[in-house]
Amino acid sequence: MNAFIDFIMGPMVWITFLIFILGLILKIVLILKDVNAREPYIYSYMTLKHSLRSIAAWSIPFFPKSTKQSPVFYGVSYIFHLLLFLVPIFLTAHIVLVNEAFQVSWIALDDSIADILTIMVGLGLVFFMIRRMMVPEVKYLTSCKDYLLILIVALPFITGFIAYHQFFLYRPMVIAHVISGEIMLILIPFSKFSHMIVAPLTRAYMGSEFGNVRHAKDW
Amino acid sequence: MSNEIKTMDKSPIVKKKNTDEAVESGLAKLTRERIKNTINQVLQNETGPRFKAYVETCMHCGLCAEACLYFLSNDRDPSYSPAGKVKQTIWEMLDKKGEVSIDFLRRAVHIAHLECNVCKRCSMYCPFGIDIAYLMLMVRRICHKLEITPLYIQDTVNSHSATMNQMWVKEDEWIDTLQWQEEDAREEFENLRIPLDKVGADIMYSVIAPEPKFQAGLIYQMATIMHAAGVNWTMPSTPGWDNSNMAMFTGDNEISGRIARAFYETAARLKVKRVVMGECGHAFRSTYDVGNRWIGWAMPPFEVVHALEFYHELLTSGRIKIAQKYKKTVTLHDPCNVSRGRGLHDMAREITNMLCESFIEMTPNREHNYCCGAGGGVINCGPPYKGERMVNNRVKAEQLKATGAEVLIAPCHNCHSGLEDIIHHYNLNMEVKFLGDIIFETMEKKIYQSGD
Numbered sequence: 273m274n275a276f277i278d279f280i281m282g283p284m285v286w287i288t289f290l291i292f293i294l295g296l297i298l299k300i301v302l303i304l305k306d307v308n309a310r311e312p313y314i315y316s317y318m319t320l321k322h323s324l325r326s327i328a329a330w331s332i333p334f335f336p337k338s339t340k341q342s343p344v345f346y347g348v349s350y351i352f353h354l355l356l357f358l359v360p361i362f363l364t365a366h367i368v369l370v371n372e373a374f375q376v377s378w379i380a381l382d383d384s385i386a387d388i389l390t391i392m393v394g395l396g397l398v399f400f401m402i403r404r405m406m407v408p409e410v411k412y413l414t415s416c417k418d419y420l421l422i423l424i425v426a427l428p429f430i431t432g433f434i435a436y437h438q439f440f441l442y443r444p445m446v447i448a449h450v451i452s453g454e455i456m457l458i459l460i461p462f463s464k465f466s467h468m469i470v471a472p473l474t475r476a477y478m479g480s481e482f483g484n485v486r487h488a489k490d491w
Numbered sequence: 492m493s494n495e496i497k498t499m500d501k502s503p504i505v506k507k508k509n510t511d512e513a514v515e516s517g518l519a520k521l522t523r524e525r526i527k528n529t530i531n532q533v534l535q536n537e538t539g540p541r542f543k544a545y546v547e548t549c550m551h552c553g554l555c556a557e558a559c560l561y562f563l564s565n566d567r568d569p570s571y572s573p574a575g576k577v578k579q580t581i582w583e584m585l586d587k588k589g590e591v592s593i594d595f596l597r598r599a600v601h602i603a604h605l606e607c608n609v610c611k612r613c614s615m616y617c618p619f620g621i622d623i624a625y626l627m628l629m630v631r632r633i634c635h636k637l638e639i640t641p642l643y644i645q646d647t648v649n650s651h652s653a654t655m656n657q658m659w660v661k662e663d664e665w666i667d668t669l670q671w672q673e674e675d676a677r678e679e680f681e682n683l684r685i686p687l688d689k690v691g692a693d694i695m696y697s698v699i700a701p702e703p704k705f706q707a708g709l710i711y712q713m714a715t716i717m718h719a720a721g722v723n724w725t726m727p728s729t730p731g732w733d734n735s736n737m738a739m740f741t742g743d744n745e746i747s748g749r750i751a752r753a754f755y756e757t758a759a760r761l762k763v764k765r766v767v768m769g770e771c772g773h774a775f776r777s778t779y780d781v782g783n784r785w786i787g788w789a790m791p792p793f794e795v796v797h798a799l800e801f802y803h804e805l806l807t808s809g810r811i812k813i814a815q816k817y818k819k820t821v822t823l824h825d826p827c828n829v830s831r832g833r834g835l836h837d838m839a840r841e842i843t844n845m846l847c848e849s850f851i852e853m854t855p856n857r858e859h860n861y862c863c864g865a866g867g868g869v870i871n872c873g874p875p876y877k878g879e880r881m882v883n884n885r886v887k888a889e890q891l892k893a894t895g896a897e898v899l900i901a902p903c904h905n906c907h908s909g910l911e912d913i914i915h916h917y918n919l920n921m922e923v924k925f926l927g928d929i930i931f932e933t934m935e936k937k938i939y940q941s942g943d
Contacts, residue, residue: 303540310539316789330618337859338616341557409562410553412569413578418551470548471619477541478620485780485790487834488858490615 280450288454295461296469303473318480326479327472329491336491345403352396356425359389360453365436383436390433397426421464427452508601511875513642518593521637526596529636530589534581538629545621546581549574555623558616560861561606564885571883573613573623576602580630600639603630605876606883608867609740610827615858624867631868632742640741643873647737650700652746655730655753657737658700666728668703672711676718681939683718685710688761689725695763696726697754699735699771699904709769712931713798719936720810724767731757734768736777740868744785751782758793765794767801770925772828772903773866780832797829799902802926803838806845814935817847819922821929822896824853824910825860826903834858839926843900846929853894861887863901865909881916884909888917902926 307314330336339346360366364380371377381389401422404414431449435442459465482490534542556562556572565571570579580599584591591599609624617623634640640648650659660668666687673685686692696717702709717724726732731753738746755778758766768774775797783791805811823843830836836857843850855861864884869876891899891913899914899921901907910923 303544306540306543311541313784313789314541326620330620336615336618337855338554338557338618341616342554345552345554407553408567409556409569409572409575410551412572412575413551413553415551464547464550467548467550467619470544474541474544474548475618475620478614478622481622482831486832488831488836490620490858 277447280447280454284454285450288457292457292460295458296466299461299466300469303470314477317484318477319484322480322483323476324479325483326490327475329479329489330475338491348396348399352393352400355389355393355396359386359393359429362386387433387436390429393429394426394433397422397429417464424452424456424459428456508598509605509875509879510597510601511642511873513645514597514600514639517637517639518597521593521596521639523590526591526637527589530584530591530633533629533633533636534584534589537632541622542626542629545623545626546577546585548619549577549621550619552618555613555617555621558613560608560610560612560864560886561883564883564887571606573607573617576607577623577626581626584633596634596637596639599630600634600641603627603634604641604644604872605869605879608827608862608864608869610862610866611831612827612859612862615831628740628742631740632744635742640743641872641876643875644737644741644868644871647871648741648743648746651733651736651738651750655750656700656733657735658704660700660703660733662728662730665703665732668707669710669726669728672707672714676711676714677939679938680715680718680936683714685714686725687728690760691762692725693723693764694725695758695761695766696724696768697732697734697766698769699774700733701735701904702769709925709927712927713769715936716802716805716811716927716930716934719934720805722810725761725763727757727761729757729760734774734778735771736774736782737868737871739777739781740773740871747777747782748785751777752786754778754782755786755788755792763793765796767796768798770798770902770904770927772826772832773868773905776828776832797833797835797902799829799835799839799842799926802930803842806842806930811930812935813846813930813933815933817898817929817933818849819847819897820849820851820895821847821898821900821924822851822853822891822894823856824863824891824899824901824903824906825857826901826906827860827862827866829902830860831858836860839900839902842926846926846933851894851896853890853896855890861890863887863903863906863909864913866903866905870905870909870912877912880909881912884913885917888913888919891921892917892919897921899923900926900929 333350334340334343334346362379362381363386364383367377367380401419404410404418428449431445431452435445435449460468478490482488551574553572553574555574559571559573561571562568569575580602583595607627609627611624613623614620647657650657654660669685669687673683676683696713698710734754736747736750738750768778779791779795821843823839825836825839864880864887869880899910901910901923902925907923914921914923
């Protein structure tokens with residue numbers, strides 16, 4: 273058992289980050305290779321200016337019309353995505369681990385604030401889940417895979433929260449936290465989570481088609 | 492809501508999914524093998540990373556629904572949402588690796604050809620900018636290869652293929668129509684000409700085939716505008732004069748490319764500086780954005796100018812003067828292919844304000860305007876589908892009604908026909924006009940008096 277724990281907390285962390293980062297790089301490389309091989313004309317339309325213009329417009333909260341029409345969804349979504357990165361990166365416990373390994377550290381969130389933010393991530397996921405169950409046009413598109421994605425993101429936050437507070441089963445929770453976190457990171461390049469890097473590309477392309485060819489706004 | 496229009500007001504329309512003989516006879520001939528091979532051939536060999544990214548990246552969030560005229564007009568029925576249409580077509584084709592049923596295909600033809608105007612409004616409501624219209628056109632491509640394209644639109648493609656125009660207009664009829672319009676116009680305007688095949692003219696003017704077929708008066712109007720502005724122009728007498736392109740909407744890319752090539756080659760033969768085209772949206776999309784790509788031009792080899800832009804140029808440069816502004820209250824419909832497709836919406840407003848005394852804006856507008864419900868080849872699928880089209884356009888009717896305007900300006904042929912249908916069906920009491928109609932009515936023109 274101890275050997276297993278050593279593995280998931282040691283080499284597996286390395287493996288996870290390697291797969292996560294190399295996977296994302298590989299994903300981009302494969303897309304670009306595929307574009308070069310099969311749709312190289314895309315480059316005749318893409319411009320940096322219009323790509324960035326579109327990405328920027330869609331990054332300003334409540335600026336695109338769609339965001340004004342669905343303010344609750346976008347509001348929750350902005351906060352959720354932001355916290356998804358902020359909470360794990362600025363969590364004291366994580367920084368301590370990094371510091372032990374590499375002697376580097378950075379500013380940490382106050383634990384009580386991190387606690388609240390973790391609950392907010394959870395509430396965000398609950399919101400997405402309820403929306404999938406209740407809103408007809410979303411329900412229509414939803415399959416169990418979509419709930420699975422929610423679960424995969426939820427698990428590291430839930431287990432981390434329980435482990436931090438030592439509510440019950442402290443050691444198993446820590447192990448579950450590490451494993452679920454690793455699963456989530458490993459899956460990012462190979463699942464719909466890859467929208468993390470593919471969405472800016474599709475946005476850039478549509479932004480270029482609209483800006484460069486159509487001389488119109490796409491937000 | 493006071494502007495809400497209930498379809499109950501009119502004779503009840505049974506909302507069933509229609510079909511037609513071409514679709515049915517095509518379906519009857521299909522084998523499982525052919526269906527599977529065709530779908531896989533198109534999805535594997537005719538798409539690329541873009542298609543893959545669109546399918547894989549969609550998070551099933553449903554935000555595109557809010558964009559869609561069909562979804563909104565059908566009381567938010569999710570099967571009409573853009574992603575819902577992809578689910579019922581592309582996702583299932585991919586899931587089943589092409590092994591889909593005849594019933595599935597009957598539904599797929601209907602979704603791609605009659606429940607989507609490929610207007611691309613939804614791309615502006617998808618946070619990732621997924622091009623759902625492109626996915627629907629891919630479904631149409633598959634339907635084309637399976638030979639199950641709806642009858643009426645297929646007939647227009649057959650006409651394109653045989654005559655290089657959409658309406659089976661014969662070459663002599665075309666020339667005769669132009670000369671007839673010239674002759675009529677010469678009774679009012681001294682020395683007016685519709686110059687045919689004038690090599691080296693500044694402008695080649697090009698129309699869609701419905702103009703000579705049943706709206707020849709529009710050619711008359713343009714000739715008087717050209718005459719008044721003193722433009723050095725010409726019209727081609729040979730095939731290539733029709734800039735419409737229905738093959739672009741049936742997925743018959745090969746014919747679509749031939750049409751675009753004939754068009755550009757005609758302009759090249761006449762050695763004109765640029766091409767001006769009539770008030771048509773899809774034809775503009777074909778010659779400005781789509782047809783050129785198929786035949787290998789990133790952008791059109793000629794400067795292609797939509798009538799709207801041309802009018803703007805004539806009016807702002809003073810080559811045409813307005814004698815008296817148009818009195819009736821007008822509103823403006825932004826056609827997808829010239830606003831969302833070319834950003835001409837602000838110019839359209841400037842023209843409207845130059846021509847008309849009282850302009851009422853409709854909401855939403857500009858890039859965000861609702862499609863007329865006819866475009867993208869939907870109206871071209873013909874009478875079997877008109878009833879359901881009217882149901883699917885309810886929100887458009889509400890949008891029009893809310894303006895309270897007497898006249899609806901729509902600088903696009905497809906929009907015109909679709910909006911006329913909506914106005915009649917929902918008793919909106921509006922008159923649909925082209926910008927050219929209003930320019931003709933309001934501009935300074937020197938009418939020839941005998942004895943002058």
